[in-house]
Amino acid sequence: MKFNFMSFFSNEIAIDLGTANTLVYVKGQGIVIREPSVVAISRSDRKVIAIGKQAREMMGKTHDEIEVIRPMRDGVIDDDEVAELMIRSFIRRVQHNRLVRPRVIVCVPSGVTKSEKRVIRDSAEYAGAREVHLIAEPMAAALGVNLPVKEPVGSMIVDIGGGTTEIAILSLSGIVTMHSIRTAGDEMDDSIAQFIRRNYNLLIGERMAEWIKCNVGSAMPLPEEINLTAKGRDLVSGMPKAVEISSEEIREALADPLTQIVTAVREALEKSPPELSADIRDRGIILTGGGALLKGLDIRLREETNLPVNIAEDPLTCVVRGTGMVLEDLDTYSSLLLHNN
Ligand SMILES: Nc1ncnc2c1ncn2[C@@H]1O[C@H](COP(=O)(O)OP(=O)(O)O)[C@@H](O)[C@H]1O
Ligand SMILES: [Mg+2]
Structure with missing residues (x-):
């Protein structure tokens, strides 16, 4: 993407806060951060020692004084305080101009609770955001793979991340059915x-x-x-x-984990409204998230569901690209944001 002089000052940021990886997209620039959601902190004073790749390299290799934490472990915020440190650090890293407070859109796993949403909002605001919006992961993933999310056509997204597999059927700017399991x-x-x-x-x-x-x-x-x-x-x-x-x-x-994922996909299909089932029968399932890259998973799902199954292009970045699309054109996509909670 071409460097845009105005966007340098406007500081509009989209974040995919994943359980395994956090990606940050800056308006007019594209994806600028792609790091594991890992933080290393010192046990004595709880100060951050490293964030992202560097912290991940310390995993399993630390001494007593250093603790390596994955704050988003199971698709939920496992450690509020550390999640906040991580969100703040990523926002600050891309914030070139501290005078202009950024607008931030954060994509969150759809299972996050109200209080977890609060933590995410607060952290982004504390880091200087003037406006914080949230979007559900399957919606962002669907946008990222260019599904017609605003039309009355059913689409099915299966996002297999680190902590959760999210299975969603979307139509008319909304999530019709959603199923999230902590197997991924x-x-x-x-x-x-x-x-x-x-x-x-x-x-x-x-x-x-x-x-x-x-x-x-x-x-x-x-x-x-x-x-x-x-x-x-x-x-x-x-x-x-x-x-x-x-x-x-x-x-x-x-x-075992694969059977659980396959079963969850089948259950979601069984629960989908008949009209949308017909759409999904024609259009199939789209796989996103890093787990989509497991060898043969698409074929396995195709055999188990008898539906077309496609792996999204660059499955690890669909969600942040979708969130970035909302940021680039908030007028068109504001109806897809999560409201008042
Ligand atoms: N080639 C691959 N085969 C299987 N799993 C993969 C592959 N590449 C990445 N993954 C897995 O994908 C997960 C991360 O996916 P991601 O979509 O970034 O998760 P999240 O959204 O939860 O941060 C990790 O569990 C990682 O091991
Ligand atoms: Mg994800």
Whole structure:
């Protein structure tokens, strides 16, 4: 996107506050921040030591004085105080001109409670925002993939993030049915870690588990099954150890969380109004969020639902791009914002 001189002063900001990643879009500039939603703080004085990538690199490698926190852990705000520090820090990072207070639109998981919305609003205001709007994640995702959200046509979005899978049917600027489950990327990582622990007596960290998932994880048999080396600590000897693991084994490890996601999608379809079901039958399901990248997940969902399933282009940025669209054209999209709470 072309650099726009006026937007440099206007400071309008869209934020996708995800459980795994936070993305920030500045009006006229596009996506300017893309960082893990992780904060490292010092235990003694609760001061921030690092935020984002740098904090994530410290995960599982800290000493007693440093605590690494994921404030948005399960699709809700797990730690108010740290969430606030993170939101403030990201806003300040893109705020070039402190004299002009920014307008901020934050995209939130649709399961957040009223008091969590309050925390988000307060943090943004504390960071200097003059105006704070909220938008529900599936709505932003739908905009980001260019679905006709204002028309009387049913669209189905399945967003698989870190903490939650959000399944929504949208039509006429609103969410018709919404289903959010706390099974998504993190749960897959946990299942992989547990599987390796049970079968190999090997204790692996959260980041190793995620790395395995992204590299050999799958929801369907692969054309060519692959192996990789998992590294961790032997539970018996306490020594560092490495074992060879196959993609078939990791698929077995992922069976439970994947069944939960598939079941939730089927349930959402069963509950959808008949007229919209017909639309979805024709138009299919769109997958967004990082979990959409799990190998074979689209095929698995296609087989289980008999519907067309498509992975959004660049699934990790759909939500922030959708939120950015609202920011760029608030007149057109203001009806999509969450109101008075
Ligand atoms: N190639 C991949 N295969 C499977 N999962 C992936 C892949 N890339 C990213 N993920 C997972 O996607 C999740 C993050 O997605 P994201 O949409 O950013 O979540 P959130 O909106 O909750 O912040 C993480 O659990 C991450 O491990
Ligand atoms: Mg998300």
